[in-house]
Amino acid sequence: MTRNPAPLRTILYVDDEPDIREVVHMSLCLIEQLEVHTCDSGAHALELLPRLMPDLVLLDVMMPGMDGPTTLQRMRDDAALVRIPVVFMTAKAMPQEVERFRALGAVAVIAKPFDPMRLGQQVVQIWEAMEHG
């Protein structure tokens, strides 16, 4: 495992709940130099992604319309987006579920409710711990 040489710069957070989006946005913004984008649905995210090309995507699991895992699957089917790492945020943080999400291709799972003061750090730690090659 090699430490990621490039720092985390851009991140897209996808959640249908505007309040949570706002709280997450504020939490992540506690990390300096991090450019945080949010959107309200998987479909919207798939529209934004080719343009934004963020370093990391934070995906809520349970969303109306297209849920987190489906959004992830679409990204994996798209050659341009296939390499963008995805972290799930979910209230369903049972060990078996965590494993299922990992199997879908998520690099990590963050449980909801989260500690807003530590969320940014948590994401950076995940980014730095990721295998890059």
Added chain:
Amino acid sequence: MTSVFQRAARPLHKAAAQLRNDSGCKTLWLGALAVLVLMSAGIASLATISREWTDLRAARADIGRVRDELGQVQQLLSRLQVLEREVSDGARSGAVQAAGRETQNLLRQLDSQIRDPQARDLLARLAAITRRQLDLLDEAPRQPGARADPERLEALRSVGDALIARETALLGAPVQALAERSQRSEQLVWVILLGTMLLLLAAVAATVRHVRRRAAAEKAARGAFSLIRSALEAVEQGVALFDGRGRLLLWNPRFCELRGLDPSQLSEHMPVNEVFRLGARLSIRLYQDGEAQTESIDSWQLAEVMFARQDFLGEASRPDQTVLQICGRPMATGDYVVTYADVTALKRSESAYRDQAARLSAILDHAADAIVTINESGSIESWSKSAEHLFGYQADEILQRNVRFLMSEPQAAAHDGYIRRYLQTGEPRVLGRRREIEALHKDGRRFPIDLAISEMWIGPRRLFIGMMRDISARREIEQLKSTFVSAVSHELRTPLTSISGSLGLLAGGVAGALPSKAGRLIDIAKLNCERLVRLINDILDLEKAESGKLDFRLEPQRLKPIVQNAIDLNRSYAHHFGAVIELDPCGDDADVLVDRDRLIQVLTNILSNASKFSPGGGTIHVRIRKDGEVVRISVRDEGPGIPLDFHARVFERFAQADSSDSRPKSGTGLGLSICRSIVARLGGDIGFESPPGMGATFHVSLPIYAQAPTSSKAGSDDP
């Protein structure tokens, strides 16, 4: 009864057969033949003997005749000599002439008698000599002193001797023949006599033998007959034997007793109608196809059945309410046997049994659960009314069919195997457990049922009783509850995430520094928000644990590292309460089949409880100890212990010992309830001890995992 009778009659039949058998007959025939041979031999020998006698008489007549001849010849010769002497002595001529005439008379007489030619020849010569002699004598008176011629005398002597010799020879032949004949006759008579004696002896011996055999057979017959009599006296049934003409031959005391007869009234050869008339009046109902007919008949009608030489079986009631079972059967010998058995007690218990069965079946039919019994081969033996409602089959459609018809695949295919395996191994996999399976309605619809199977022995037969109830409604409610709980938790959690996030940011000073009172209030709000989240998580866990939806990944593994891990995870939490957790280094270790995360969840719950109730500076002692086939993890704190009145409710939901406790414990009251569900799924036990003032000890016991487990103890859904 008839069979007993027949068994007893067997020696009698045997004896009778012996009496009839061929060897006896043969002896008689031989005797008769011997007598016949004797008679013909007698007749033959009588003919022979009479013929012999005739011959003998003839021989004797011959001898007599020849003897007469011989006598006359001798007389003739002596006459001739007398004549000769008188002539020589010069006797008076008159006397000589008289002698001469006498001699000639004798010669003539002889001549008519003698037939033998040689003798006749000699006689002729003798006559010639005599004639000459007489001629001489005629001359002699004239020539006195004439002497007899010596030559002539000589001739006369020699011819006379020859004649005597001839006659003697003639006499010898019949005497010889007579002697031979007599000897032969004697021998013949002896032979016949001996043969007759021998034949007589043989006939006597054969007769004696035959008579002896007959006597032995008769004795055997008498023995068999007395055997039948004593057997009949001993039997519980009343038995009467009638001959082909319906006359009483044989009966036993029990017959008199059951038939209401005085034994002195009965006599041999009494007609059946008379016997029936003397006995108690019976109301008889004959069986037809195993069912008693409704119409009853009289004894005399029964006698008609007997005369028709038909079998009968029926029930007869006496005026005193005694019920008899009567049975009649014609015998091959032409006799007819009637047996009577007292079935009053049987009938009474039968009717009691029928009442009871009716009551039971009414209960079964009105039970809410469908109750079905099957036998060892899986075919259905009873089917309650509720089962008819549940499955749509009427009893007559489904009885004797295999219980597989009521199941959907794959249980249907596997069911025979289940029974077979159980019968072979005796290892119950479904007995005594309630389980939920899918059943198949007559109309093809599948529906969930709750099934409990138990085993029942009726004599040597083993039956399985299945009690079933439709749980579709319950399933729907469960589903509804589950959906509701998860929907509610999600809906609750979403705003809570926003609230806790916002409070977290506020408390973290993201929105700027807060006045101290505001900071304290934000802290309170944040802590309670966290508590609410835990509560929701616990409710979800509990709901899953109780509905069996909690996923378990069972793997055999060492217990100690898991316990150590749980301790490490809770160390800082304990520290927060000023407590220290210590694992007893002298403890044991064992392999267990568990889901690591679930076990840590349980231990965390217990350890955090212990932490919360530990006094400042207290120690929480954790120990692993093997005990037979289980391994036990004990967590002992040095706190105040559990109040006695709360012991019974420790594992209940939302149970917390003391709501007025000044220390904030921030529990949900669901933790131990979840622990109990999880430990139960792991096949273990959870419990506690809390002697007053000695702290509390919680322990979790788990089965030790053996290398080759005979059956999985927990978490397996295999029936």
